[in-house]
Amino acid sequence: xxxxxxxxxxxxxxxxxxxxxxxxxxxxxxxxxxxxxxxxxxxxxxxxxxxxxxxxxxxxxxxxxxxxxxxxxxxxxxxxxxxxxxxxxxxxxxxxxxxxxxxxxxxxxxxxxxxxxxxxxxxxxxxxxxxxxxxxxxxxxxxxxxxxxxxxxxxxxxxxxxxxxxxxxxxxxxxxxxxxxxxxxxxxxxxxxxxxxxxxxxxxxxxxxxxxxxxxxxxxxxxxxxxxxxxxxxxxxxxxxxxxxxxx
Amino acid sequence: xxxxxxxxxxxxxxxxxxxxxxxxxxxxxxxxxxxxxxxxxxxxxxxxxxxxxxxxxxxxxxxxxxxxxxxxxxxxxxxxxxxxxxxxxxxxxxxxxxxxxxxxxxxxxxxxxxxxxxxxxxxxxxxxxxxxxxxxxxxxxxxxxxxxxxxxxxxxxxxxxxxxxxxxxxxxxxxxxxxxxxxxxxxxxxxxxxxxxxxxxxxxxxxxxxxxxxxxxxxx
Numbered sequence: 001x002x003x004x005x006x007x008x009x010x011x012x013x014x015x016x017x018x019x020x021x022x023x024x025x026x027x028x029x030x031x032x033x034x035x036x037x038x039x040x041x042x043x044x045x046x047x048x049x050x051x052x053x054x055x056x057x058x059x060x061x062x063x064x065x066x067x068x069x070x071x072x073x074x075x076x077x078x079x080x081x082x083x084x085x086x087x088x089x090x091x092x093x094x095x096x097x098x099x100x101x102x103x104x105x106x107x108x109x110x111x112x113x114x115x116x117x118x119x120x121x122x123x124x125x126x127x128x129x130x131x132x133x134x135x136x137x138x139x140x141x142x143x144x145x146x147x148x149x150x151x152x153x154x155x156x157x158x159x160x161x162x163x164x165x166x167x168x169x170x171x172x173x174x175x176x177x178x179x180x181x182x183x184x185x186x187x188x189x190x191x192x193x194x195x196x197x198x199x200x201x202x203x204x205x206x207x208x209x210x211x212x213x214x215x216x217x218x219x220x221x222x223x224x225x226x227x228x229x230x231x232x233x234x235x236x237x238x239x240x241x242x243x244x245x246x247x248x
Numbered sequence: 249x250x251x252x253x254x255x256x257x258x259x260x261x262x263x264x265x266x267x268x269x270x271x272x273x274x275x276x277x278x279x280x281x282x283x284x285x286x287x288x289x290x291x292x293x294x295x296x297x298x299x300x301x302x303x304x305x306x307x308x309x310x311x312x313x314x315x316x317x318x319x320x321x322x323x324x325x326x327x328x329x330x331x332x333x334x335x336x337x338x339x340x341x342x343x344x345x346x347x348x349x350x351x352x353x354x355x356x357x358x359x360x361x362x363x364x365x366x367x368x369x370x371x372x373x374x375x376x377x378x379x380x381x382x383x384x385x386x387x388x389x390x391x392x393x394x395x396x397x398x399x400x401x402x403x404x405x406x407x408x409x410x411x412x413x414x415x416x417x418x419x420x421x422x423x424x425x426x427x428x429x430x431x432x433x434x435x436x437x438x439x440x441x442x443x444x445x446x447x448x449x450x451x452x453x454x455x456x457x458x459x460x461x462x463x464x465x466x467x468x
Contacts, residue, residue, distance in 0.1 A: 233428025
């Protein structure tokens with residue numbers, strides 16, 4: 001979803017992708033790996049373990065501190081702000097996908113929340129004007145244009161990012177107007193934005209992730225399936241694609 | 249795993265999704281219904297939502313009684329063996345009838361233990377049928393939305409779809425999805441991967457499922 005992006009995430013994604021392709025991902029795929037479109041599965045599994053450690057020893061403790069220090073209302077305001085600041089990118093992707101109605105909604109949300117919502121910290125667009133929120137990103141735009149996701153990839157820190165979506169994240173950084181506004185503390189803005197997005201997201205998904213981990217026979221494969229299904233649902237903007245369902 | 253392992257896109261699943269899974273599970277309901285409505289599959293789902301909710305909302309029943317009623321409720325309806333076989337994917341072909349039977353049993357205990365673990369999360373949500381789509385004769389997707397009286401976010405409600413097989417008066421629910429994510433599909437992907445990693449050993453998968461079910465039962 002746009003808004004996760006920032007200059008740092010783009011650089012990280014590109015670097016990790018390069019490193020992976022040039023080196024560590026060189027394994028001989030088994031027929032199962034090919035069938036799952038996951039030729040780098042052994043490397044991906046190792047990266048997932050690494051990400052699990054980062055999550056356990058760094059992310060979760062700081063999420064705990066975030067919840068302890070910042071009250072519910074403050075966290076909601078931060079969430080609203082992060083969502084709002086990503087809307088220009090969402091808007092461009094709406095337009096690139098030819099989704100005029102959704103582009104209009106995004107434009108309206110940004111205008112309302114930036115003004116009446118005091119810089120985006122409040123969300124009158126949803127509550128008073130009933131304009132629903134949605135996410136878009138360049139990975140989805142590419143998918144709408146017919147680009148396949150490519151082999152499954154998990155990147156360090158970032159998580160599941162098949163090439164199409166990783167490339168999309170990089171493009172989103174360039175589509176984001178804040179990238180092109182020059183000010184002294186730009187690095188801190190990028191780092192802070194990414195970090196608070198991480199806290200916001202992880203805080204919201206904590207119990208869901210725990211539930212998935214507890215019920216999984218193979219957490220890696222579960223995550224892969226969930227990621228792909230979620231992405232397909234996002235790409236179709238929630239319209240059910242029932243023709244692709246398997247026979248029972 | 250990192251927080252971003254679930255980006256972009258876990259947000260629609262956050263918080264409410266667990267409840268929706270619980271609710272959807274609770275709505276996989278009893279026996280056959282001779283629906284006379286113009287869209288029998290829709291009526292079937294709506295009726296069973298009511299039956300499921302009546303179990304969850306029954307204040308006079310103890311938690312243990314609810315669990316028992318719920319188990320009966322699910323088994324009376326779903327073709328667990330068919331779902332279990334589906335989740336074996338390509339490994340079904342090589343599994344012996346005995347292995348398939350043992351796996352179906354283990355899968356059933358596991359699925360019910362997972363659903364029951366969501367009971368405590370329920371807080372008044374309901375599902376409303378919004379329409380249906382026929383994939384093929386006797387294969388219908390019934391669409392519902394989750395109405396959450398506690399949700400003040402103003403966001404559109406979560407979408408929960410049911411895949412219903414059958415025609416006329418006899419139906420069976422074989423899968424459900426939350427925000428476009430189908431559960432049996434996800435289970436098939438998981439189990440196939442597990443079996444691929446473990447020389448196709450269905451016995452090992454069975455023991456793993458049994459262990460997970462035991463863990464769930466011990467915690468609740």
